[in-house]
Amino acid sequence: MSTETERRYDPEAIEPRWQAVWERERTWEVGNDAEAGTEKSYVLEMLPYPSGEPHMGHLKNYAIGDAVAHFHRRTGRRVLHPMGYDAFGLPAENHAIRTGELPRDSTAASIAAFQRQLRRWGVSIDWSREFGTHEPRYYRWTQWLFLQLFERGLAYRNEAAVNWCPKDATVLANEQVIDGRCERCGTEVEIKQLEQWFFRITDYADALIDGLDDIAWPEHVKTMQRNWIGRSTGAEVTFECPELGTEYPVFTTRPDTLFGATFFVMAPEHPDVLRLATGTPHEAAVQDYVAHVAREGHEERGDADRAKTGVPLGRSVVNPVNGERIPMFVADYVLMDYGTGAIMAVPGHDQRDFDFATAFDLPVRRVIEGGEELPYTGDGPLTDSDPRFDGLGNREALEAIVAWLDDQGRGHPSINYRLRDWLLSRQRYWGCPIPIVHCDACGLVPVPEDQLPVELPDVTDYTPQGRSPLAAAEAWVTTTCPRCGAHARRETDTMDTFVDSSWYFLRYCDAGNDEAAWDPEVLRRWAPVDQYIGGVEHAILHLMYSRFVVKALRDIGLLDFDEPFARLFTQGMITRDGAKMSKSKGNQISPTTYVDRYGADTARCYTMFIGPPDQDVDWRDDDIAGVHRFLGRLWRLAADVAGAGRRPAEAPDAPEGADLELVRKAHWAIDKVTTDMVGRFAFNTAIAAVMELVNEGYKHRDVASPEAQHFAVATAASLIFPFAPHAGADAYDLLTGDRVWEQPWPAADSRFLERDTVQIVVQVNGKVRDRFDAPADAGREAVEAAARERPNVQAHIDGKDVVKVVVVPGRLVNLVVR
RNA sequence: GCGGCUGUGGCGGAAUUGGUAGACGCGCAGGCUUCAGGUGCCUGUGGGCUUCGGCCCGUGGAGGUUCAAGUCCUCUCAGCCGCACCA
Numbered sequence: 001m002s003t004e005t006e007r008r009y010d011p012e013a014i015e016p017r018w019q020a021v022w023e024r025e026r027t028w029e030v031g032n033d034a035e036a037g038t039e040k041s042y043v044l045e046m047l048p049y050p051s052g053e054p055h056m057g058h059l060k061n062y063a064i065g066d067a068v069a070h071f072h073r074r075t076g077r078r079v080l081h082p083m084g085y086d087a088f089g090l091p092a093e094n095h096a097i098r099t100g101e102l103p104r105d106s107t108a109a110s111i112a113a114f115q116r117q118l119r120r121w122g123v124s125i126d127w128s129r130e131f132g133t134h135e136p137r138y139y140r141w142t143q144w145l146f147l148q149l150f151e152r153g154l155a156y157r158n159e160a161a162v163n164w165c166p167k168d169a170t171v172l173a174n175e176q177v178i179d180g181r182c183e184r185c186g187t188e189v190e191i192k193q194l195e196q197w198f199f200r201i202t203d204y205a206d207a208l209i210d211g212l213d214d215i216a217w218p219e220h221v222k223t224m225q226r227n228w229i230g231r232s233t234g235a236e237v238t239f240e241c242p243e244l245g246t247e248y249p250v251f252t253t254r255p256d257t258l259f260g261a262t263f264f265v266m267a268p269e270h271p272d273v274l275r276l277a278t279g280t281p282h283e284a285a286v287q288d289y290v291a292h293v294a295r296e297g298h299e300e301r302g303d304a305d306r307a308k309t310g311v312p313l314g315r316s317v318v319n320p321v322n323g324e325r326i327p328m329f330v331a332d333y334v335l336m337d338y339g340t341g342a343i344m345a346v347p348g349h350d351q352r353d354f355d356f357a358t359a360f361d362l363p364v365r366r367v368i369e370g371g372e373e374l375p376y377t378g379d380g381p382l383t384d385s386d387p388r389f390d391g392l393g394n395r396e397a398l399e400a401i402v403a404w405l406d407d408q409g410r411g412h413p414s415i416n417y418r419l420r421d422w423l424l425s426r427q428r429y430w431g432c433p434i435p436i437v438h439c440d441a442c443g444l445v446p447v448p449e450d451q452l453p454v455e456l457p458d459v460t461d462y463t464p465q466g467r468s469p470l471a472a473a474e475a476w477v478t479t480t481c482p483r484c485g486a487h488a489r490r491e492t493d494t495m496d497t498f499v500d501s502s503w504y505f506l507r508y509c510d511a512g513n514d515e516a517a518w519d520p521e522v523l524r525r526w527a528p529v530d531q532y533i534g535g536v537e538h539a540i541l542h543l544m545y546s547r548f549v550v551k552a553l554r555d556i557g558l559l560d561f562d563e564p565f566a567r568l569f570t571q572g573m574i575t576r577d578g579a580k581m582s583k584s585k586g587n588q589i590s591p592t593t594y595v596d597r598y599g600a601d602t603a604r605c606y607t608m609f610i611g612p613p614d615q616d617v618d619w620r621d622d623d624i625a626g627v628h629r630f631l632g633r634l635w636r637l638a639a640d641v642a643g644a645g646r647r648p649a650e651a652p653d654a655p656e657g658a659d660l661e662l663v664r665k666a667h668w669a670i671d672k673v674t675t676d677m678v679g680r681f682a683f684n685t686a687i688a689a690v691m692e693l694v695n696e697g698y699k700h701r702d703v704a705s706p707e708a709q710h711f712a713v714a715t716a717a718s719l720i721f722p723f724a725p726h727a728g729a730d731a732y733d734l735l736t737g738d739r740v741w742e743q744p745w746p747a748a749d750s751r752f753l754e755r756d757t758v759q760i761v762v763q764v765n766g767k768v769r770d771r772f773d774a775p776a777d778a779g780r781e782a783v784e785a786a787a788r789e790r791p792n793v794q795a796h797i798d799g800k801d802v803v804k805v806v807v808v809p810g811r812l813v814n815l816v817v818r
Numbered sequence: 819g820c821g822g823c824u825g826u827g828g829c830g831g832a833a834u835u836g837g838u839a840g841a842c843g844c845g846c847a848g849g850c851u852u853c854a855g856g857u858g859c860c861u862g863u864g865g866g867c868u869u870c871g872g873c874c875c876g877u878g879g880a881g882g883u884u885c886a887a888g889u890c891c892u893c894u895c896a897g898c899c900g901c902a903c904c905a
Contacts, residue, residue: 224821302903759838
């Protein structure tokens with residue numbers, strides 16, 4: 001094979017050549033005109049945050065998405081596969097403070113880097129729809145969206161206890177606080193009482209939970225969202241304090257244990273705590289305790305393992321089910337922002353209440369039978385409660401007790417959520433301005449739609465000072481009220497970047513529209529996203545916010561669907577030596593290094609071949625060389641076979657011998673790759689199947705006919721195309737002169753998937769003793785008889801009784817002997 | 819504590835409804851091509867024993883169901899992720 005040494009697989013030449021074709025012909029652009037009879041497919045990878053250069057995770061993300069996009073195109077769908085940049089945000093601004101480089105400039109530089117790399121990777125993007133969320137032509141509509149929500153009361157301004165990051169000098173959403181620390185900089189957050197902007201996401205708590213049932217998302221992501229929303233059902237029960245004549249409702253998931261309540265606890269932040277203690281001997285102690293708790297850190301207070309602390313209030317409340325007076329306490333294990341800020345304590349059946357009762361020597365009462373020791377939190381019949389309920393199973397009793405309280409007007413069924421409203425305002429510069437004007441006479445006035453966008457002004461000082469840097473832009477801040485024309489001031493806070501990214505997938509559908517955020521007709525043609533691909537780190541934040549926005553827009557009447565992402569795939573992280581790659585660890589690897597060395601196709605294939613794409617995997621330099629070797633083998637075999645002349649990829653009519661083996665393997669590979677792509681994202685095994693086909697090609701190289709070889713290699717090129725588009729296109733072109741992306745996805749011929757002989761395994765007592773070939777259509781009796789004939793089987797059944805025979809046609813025979 | 823995921827050769831990983839464990843790749847060993855460079859092609863490669871016919875062991879661990887278990891059930895260990903004093 002003298003040609004082998006002459007022809008070298010040269011991605012440096014191949015890749016730019018095909019990229020030029022796709023660029024010149026705008027191959028991956030799609031129009032918005034209706035096309036009857038063609039199924040649409042909207043394939044989307046999460047948009048990148050442009051900070052520095054793209055990393056390996058981006059390469060993997062776009063490699064996966066591109067494989068899906070290509071596969072969908074070649075299986076007859078019209079594919080929308082756009083790209084954009086989540087360009088606003090803190091890192092660009094912090095970078096600006098550090099280096100003096102303007103956020104606008106550093107962001108632009110990073111976007112240019114992404115554009116360069118994405119083209120160099122050969123990703124099939126419709127560039128005509130590209131935008132950055134920081135461009136006025138985009139955020140004009142982000143502001144419009146904000147106003148839509150504002151006008152329906154879904155965006156509101158309110159004073160509340162909020163998370164404040166002292167380092168970044170801005171408030172944060174609950175979702176951005178991890179273990180009591182800022183998710184960006186790791187600084188411990190403080191709780192401040194501030195007036196801020198919120199989206200009323202809690203109105204959608206139930207809808208967000210229920211909608212999960214209708215979407216094809218990984219179960220663990222759904223679970224995370226359900227846990228985050230944290231729906232608990234129970235009852236609200238009112239306790240009265242006769243000394244002051246005040247009433248305190250509590251939320252409980254266990255009204256069945258009401259008869260076991262032996263004390264009552266309020267959160268230190270509860271507005272009535274000081275008033276209750278006033279005039280009692282505990283007044284000073286309560287004041288001290290409340291002041292002490294106020295100084296406590298998030299982390300300290302959140303530790304469930306530390307000893308319970310608290311102080312008596314010197315008052316008591318009446319348990320509405322039995323009229324018993326129980327003492328009141330203030331303790332920091334009760335939180336103001338969940339439920340009502342007060343609880344009934346049932347130490348017999350709750351660990352925390354039990355711990356508190358032990359520390360303060362309070363009575364512990366058993367009202368549910370079961371378990372050996374208290375506290376017992378399981379199910380069981382009621383005891384020592386009330387003759388009407390004693391003996392009933394606790395779940396049954398729960399319903400009965402709530403119904404009875406409801407009758408008496410002392411309680412009612414209730415549902416509580418862990419989810420809080422989405423705090424969206426930020427006291428930072430590099431974000432979308434909130435399109436609101438503060439007028440002394442009219443209050444909060446929306447900027448009229450025809451005056452959008454409210455453009456982000458240039459400022460010189462980004463340093464966070466506890467108020468938005470925009471406040472320093474006096475000329476910009478000063479304006480007139482759109483309603484009354486009086487002197488007014490602009491809102492100076494900007495929006496959380498998660499607002500920008502909560503709707504970008506809608507804008508791609510109609511990115512060039514200057515009249516509206518989108519044309520409903522056009523949106524109907526593309527939305528929702530059929531396949532969304534990205535990292536799990538967005539399981540809650542971005543994915544829940546987007547779902548909320550889409551549901552809200554649907555209710556407003558602007559959309560006719562209510563889930564943005566029909567299917568979600570979460571890719572695993574690429575780690576280095578088992579650790580997450582990061583600048584600080586110095587263990588980053590750059591895609592450029594590997595694209596330079598092996599080409600984009602190799603780097604792309606490797607990120608998918610390394611392991612199941614949804615799993616975390618460790619990068620190994622040795623393994624990527626193996627993938628490069630494979631692409632070289634495929635390409636050289638194609639170049640070699642193409643030496644016999646170009647022709648269409650067609651299988652020989654009636655192959656025999658080596659030809660038949662080769663044609664069969666090709667059809668097997670078609671079937672394998674197709675099922676791996678359709679049913680699941682098993683790209684690793686799909687690529688392995690193409691490797692097997694190429695290996696088979698080499699195996700039969702000197703014996704198979706040129707026709708059979710040609711068909712097998714052209715099939716391999718066709719199948720590898722979604723993963724290695726340049727190598728696939730080039731090999732296919734060498735063999736056929738055709739463009740592989742214009743060819744329909746190959747179809748497996750069932751005649752070649754079935755074999756006329758199959759290997760039968762013979763087991764004796766479940767252990768494999770022999771194998772033999774039998775006609776595929778052989779009957780049970782024939783197979784069993786043949787199995788018994790095998791010498792090694794004979795040796796194992798000789799002199800024993802065959803008590804049972806199991807025959808699985810086409811697979812095995814199991815002889816059970818005694 | 820609650821919820822979820824993962825444990826398979828020296829390594830990454832295959833095994834679609836229980837039916838040949840280890841596909842494919844890496845690594846390693848040997849061979850071939852006048853082969854000087856991040857080469858190419860071929861063969862072998864779970865462990866142990868072997869009279870070279872085979873035999874025994876083997877999917878984190880212990881039980882169980884079944885003719886048959888990596889796969890199903892029970893318990894258990896280890897690691898990772900999410901939530902966490904949420905009443």
